[in-house]
Amino acid sequence: MMTAAANAPVVIVGAGPTGLTLSKLLSQLGVQSVVLERAQTVTKHPQAHFINNRTMEIFRHIQGMPDGRSLAANVAASSPPLEEWRKFIYCESATGSILGEVDHFKGQETPRMAQISPEPVAHLSQHRLVPMLLSCAASNTVGSSVVFDRTVTDVRQTGDNITVTTRTSQGETSSIGCRYLVAADGANSRVRGMLGVPLRGKSNMQHLVNIHFLAPGLKSRLRGREAMLYFVFNSSVISVLVAHDISSGEFVAQVPYFPPAQSIADFSPARCRELLLAAIGEPGIDMDLKSVRTWTMHAEVADSFQVGNAFLAGDAAHRFPPAGGFGMNTGIQDAHNLAWKLAAVLQGRAHPGLLSSYEVERRAVALANTALSVSNWEQALRVPKALGLDPQAADLLQAAVLSRPASLLPQGLVRSALDMSLSLGRAAAGVRGPLRAWRKKALQRIFESGDSLRLQFLLEDLGFCYNMPGAAVCLSQGASDSEASAQSAGSADSAAQNLRSQQGRGLEYVQITEPGSRLPHCDISILPGQRSSHGQALASLANASHEVISTHDLLDPSSASLLLIIGRGAAAAAWAAAAQELDRESRIFKVAQILDTTTPEEEVKAPAHLPIAVAEDLTGRWKTLREVDDDGALLVRPDGHIAWRAKKLERSEVPSTTAAADILRTALKALHYK
Template sequence: QIFRKFDGLAGDIERAQPPVDLWRKFIYCTSLSGSILGSVDHMKQEDFDKVVSPISVAHFSQYKLVDLLLKKLDGVGFQTCFPDELGGSSAQDLLLENKILMGHECSSIELTDDGILVGASFNNGGRMQERKLHCGLLLGADGARSKVRELAGISMKGERDLQQLVSVHFVSRDLGKYLSSERPGMLFFIFNPDAIGVLVAHDLEHGEFVLQVPFYPPQQMFEDFSAKVCEQIIVKLVGWEPADIQVLDIKPWAMHAEVAEKYVGCDNRVILVGDAAHRFPPAGGFGMNTGVQDAHNLAWKLCLLLNGIADPSIIQTYESERKPVATFNTELSLENFKAAMSIPATLGLDPTIANSE
């Protein structure tokens, strides 16, 4: 609904997403080619008839969304810049208005009389360097492990380390083709004696997947999950060996259910947005949706503030309006996660027993 306002972005997503019939189901199975334990069609007819909203639900990979957003921003006068295009380690002589600096990470913040001096680190030919950028406001939209949040001294409150997982991004057109014809779906919950995991089918047509595998330190560590080990796990979960598995990326992550104690800090100069302000279990897809809504709420308020129409106190309404939504969505996604865990528990795979081990 929010993207609908942004130069036809909602329509672009709708046209670029996979056909709905390929992703509307959640499937529980012993392997992707084994017995089906059950399936859930999570779409209703009213979703297609646009009864509750003028726009339909969509299933779209984050990196594809980022590419689309960058193209839209380019169309309204923003310029994407990489470190080697900017040169030098100082930003004093650089005109950075309307620039999107890729490959930069906030490494330090220092309050000044009229704003914040931000240290932005970047890799310059294998050597880390830092630019100093001066700004009136700093928006921390830097994800669940937000450095801005840490530097601003804002803590998180809620439940930590609900589960440790390895996320494996891989492609296999063979597997995509098989699932398209035999059992199309978006989420596959797979339980067998050799391996368990949740497979997210991002695009069956192009064979693009993300596999989530739980692991249990200290018996298992992230370092144990090499590309070869991940390929072996994929084969066990598929039930046969696709010839064209290509592992693109392997990352660890911890599932939390937390909300920042405050959204605005450092004399109202630092503002947290999205995953930097809240971390949910992924059950229900609330994380990105809540983050997009945060950004929308904040954007028009900043516009009024910077144009001298509103008082600085308008920024406080961002926290008072968005934080309760994050708290509600944290509880809802936590409920969803616990409900989802009841299924492996029924099959004799109780995570609380694994944790106690």
């Protein structure tokens, strides 16, 4: 979009959802960045498409869309109606016999879901999301830029500085210097290789050909059987049809293939049309074949997310099976975690040690999500097994193709043997023949039990908690210096194990305020006459009196400040005064007081220096959700995770302003804030 600057505080490699989200968040925080993208233009090939609640909450704070609304509002408006994508359908063809179906969003539109998150899930393909992010980037006011046709050829770190060398498709080279480098250049990250960071886990789990096509006429034929995914099993093709947008007829068919005996050359336009017609089940349907790509499934996490002043994010840091929609969402949440930390350090609010918490926190989440996506993928294989398709047989077939004896045979002979084996396997699959009744019962048991491929994991999507050693949290309200510093020890592997112990397939998500957890969502409104003027987010609430907003809207996306939430007790004034005292030194606090609807007269008057946003709880739920008493307090990080809390104070323990300031200083020390 622009010519790269000679130097920038942050250079981001990769203009995908992770890189562009990071650039925009940094820009809102007042930090300049340059995004370098190898491609010459934005891809039109659909990729990731499910956007979970937590990612939508991040998008809620991204501004700059032409219509003045948030990115979340635009994504929700552009997402197809939920009725078109709430199901997975297992079938002999998309328009043929249905073997079973699963609704993944039961209760999605109930009051309970509205009590958990201010934002709904969305279904919007990456190739439609990226232009929105670029539109937001165009509104950057700190000189950030996105530069296409820049392949990174070298990365050199010297002290605290990094030099990135790039080359255009025309062979022109240039260099850019930066303080921090973020590799968000995808699953096959070149920068990760330059940094010498290996991946660990399961590689080459499956090879797929993705066939992108348009079939607008398919909408009428799918009426009453709309779904996000169609799992097709018949004698001609085994495929997953991804309905990116049924209304416009945009689909991607995923078909397994077996390299090196097969390659993309085996999927000519004519062959692709044969496979698509078999998967759709309508011989006369009109199709426009757009593109054909190969893709390999992995379940791997980088050994390290940080090398000096360089960081890995998104698919460059972790590669998941497409089971649960973790890929793009985890990457965007990486960016959300890293953005405020980079801003806090670059702006002198925090010590560089804060940046080490990025790897501790996000690698733990990546490892836990990898384990969950692999487990979910294994559950997905129960359906083909019930239909007579044993994935282990496919693995053996792949191993045979790659074996030494096979490599000595003519390639045409190997391919013919492979085609015959695949044809026999497809012919044996399905619910026809003597095993029909048994297979149908097996499928029914799988779908009724819920032990098949799942899409939404509320506990994991919203409930990941950075309560591990080395995280940027203070784990106790009165932590001593030794207790706070003890958080610097520990490994991401043990932290991931801790996360996994909190997770479980199908467990209910409950909002909590344990340090490291996401700030609970609750509907509130700003009281008239108590309109804050500190920062973009709270300033926007100046016109929001009596309007329903979320506790998440108290966060300020324009600042790496910490939000102190106080109650209505006797200690509230001490907490507010302590924040005011510390803010004179470092300018890092925002304060919000949330009152019960019955006690607005007990509000803390805003100190002259530090305005307080005074809000009332509209639901009566905040008193329970906050998990602290009236004299307690919550300190919230810029990314919306709890940094510290004073859970319960006896009346005799109500602190003075000086004592409260000392407690907050301890919390700040755990966060590496100055």
